[in-house]
Amino acid sequence: MAQSFPKARVNQLIGEDFGQSLENVGFGIIDGLLGSDWTNGLRQEIKKLYDQGLLVPNKTYYEGRKDENGRFVYGYSVSKPNVHELDLSTIELQKRKELDIPHLNALYEDETIQKSINRAAPDFNITKLDIKIQYNAGEGGCFPMHFDTTTNVSKRRVTGTLYLNPDWIPEHGGQLRVYPFPYDIMDVDPLNDRLVLFSSHETLHRVMPSHAPARYCITLWYYVDQDSPQSLQIPRFSWLRQVEGIGFLLNPNTRKLLSKIVYDNHWRESVRQSFGEQKEEIEKILANHNKEVEHIKKQLSPEILDFLLQCVPLAHGEDFLKLARPIKGE
Template sequence: MPRFWRQRRCHSSSLQSLWPAQVRASAHWNTSRSLEVATRLLCDGYCVVHDAFPVAYLTQLRHEMKTLSRNGHLYPNATHIVQNGGAKKRGTNDRTATTLLLEKRGIWETELALPEIRRDETDVPFLKDFYDQQVVSTVLRHALPAWLGMSGQMVKVQYNAGQDACFPMHFDTYGDDGKCVTAVLYLNRGWAPAHGGELVLFPFPRERVVVQPQFGTLVLFSSQQMLHRVMPALCPRYALTTWLYHCPEPGWKAERDAFYRDRCIANGAVHASSDDEQVQCCSMIGKLLRSPLRRHLLKLIYAQEWTQSLRASHVQTDAFGQYMATHAHELQVIEAAVVQVLGRFRAKDGGKSSKLPRTKEELMQRFADEDSQKLLQALQLQWF
């Protein structure tokens, strides 16, 4: 990923007399680069933009985030997990749903749309500008195809207190809330690899991508399809996250499918020149990775790391213990479902004589196979 030229450091003593729009006027994050960014986002599932905004603008955003924290406007980050399977409702076979509150360690945040933040907007004019002018959203809306139906945003201020605070492996949404693109702007001056806190993306079947949360780095990725985590941070860490929502028109999937079909044409020659058995297996894997099963399959592929990341991220409570029991059961259910799907592929391929994988272990072996990797690296996934 090419780096943009570095901004010169500047002091913000005169910022109070300038409008935020004036300070960010020379931002690299603008329409001139938006088409390139949008193409990478659509095709790779993510894009990293270095030095996205002027140093003065970033400095003021960070200062105002500290102001919100100092004024007590940040609250602990927690995940609400709704679980079915509680007591039966009287007179029915339906069971009540229970909600588990899983609190993260050392993560504090707030939404810029909250009334209490809006009331104090004179203290945070640059954050107000970032939200009201939809600084990230506007550029992307102009660049992304109309079939995505981009509409609306949510912006969160997030403060990681350090001391090994982190986020577990997760997807930002499973699609039912309309989230489409996640954009994280980092505001950490002098960040070094020894400080930890990296964002790790898992664009499987490609290799993981590790992004340092450096000052001015903007990372964009698919909210629905990009598995990611945040590694333990040893120093305080600031991030400003925008979620872009979409509300596409009926029939949008046909246009999306056509877009990705065109992207797949170049890969056909690679498949035609490869070993038939490998191609057949990779074709099956491609269908799995383009299906709704993909997100569940990744939980199985990264099971050990996923479980470890959950334990590292959360406060150890009774609710968390209940969730981990559910997580372990879910892994068993996913494995059984994957074996069942593999059986269907084998049945269409001659049954017992088929050389397609039968078990989770055999499937993992195929993922690790060097020849399979070459084919899978060329696989074009539907990230949106």
């Protein structure tokens, strides 16, 4: 049996400050979310499922498009060496109970985190959770740059990544790298009991190569039934709006495209690092990426393109750093 879920602690940590972070910079970091009994329990259960061979190689999907029936389909997928995962929603309830994973089941079933997010950031109004567990066996295992969804693919709106790595040291790498366009990158260490919550369709991120013997992460995906116009149009970085002429960088519709140009080198590097020896696939992904970048560039005037390449990403200012600072529990 797992101890009862630490509701009071979660309620207190995912509060107003977190809401401010999510709405303004697109992500929030919370430290000491569940306590060590819970993180130990979760980690041991993931290891047990991994040892039982229930985790499968993670895949990244490319070239999403609508098929002739208007349904969204992907062109192809590429697997990432050393990254093993299991989506708990793919296991029937009865089977999940039989697996004897009380901490994971409680995390899946308890609604405290979801309710706290809704209270702190009401624009999202999330109603459903999916959980994916991940065991990264090291040797450079990583994720390429990606958004967790786009609004025409799914109603996934908030992503949480909960890390379970008490022995993490900088040499292990495996940081979550967040790209809060138009600001510069931010690396978040995958520290034990740290939860990072971010906007699923807007926050570009990747996982840096991990060299730890094992890196544990649980991904929480929260869905909405229906989008509120506010949740899709959060302008973010309100302080930056005061700088004349910079508004176009903050437009929710274009931010995503412009970030592909500005972080182009990062994008390529992350693809090369993520897929090991699968050279053909890597070249195909990069060729498509190039096409997309060239297409976006063509839509921009030379002055704007010049400005983007010279001046963006912006250095983190005081306002940014205050909002990006971890919120700490015990």
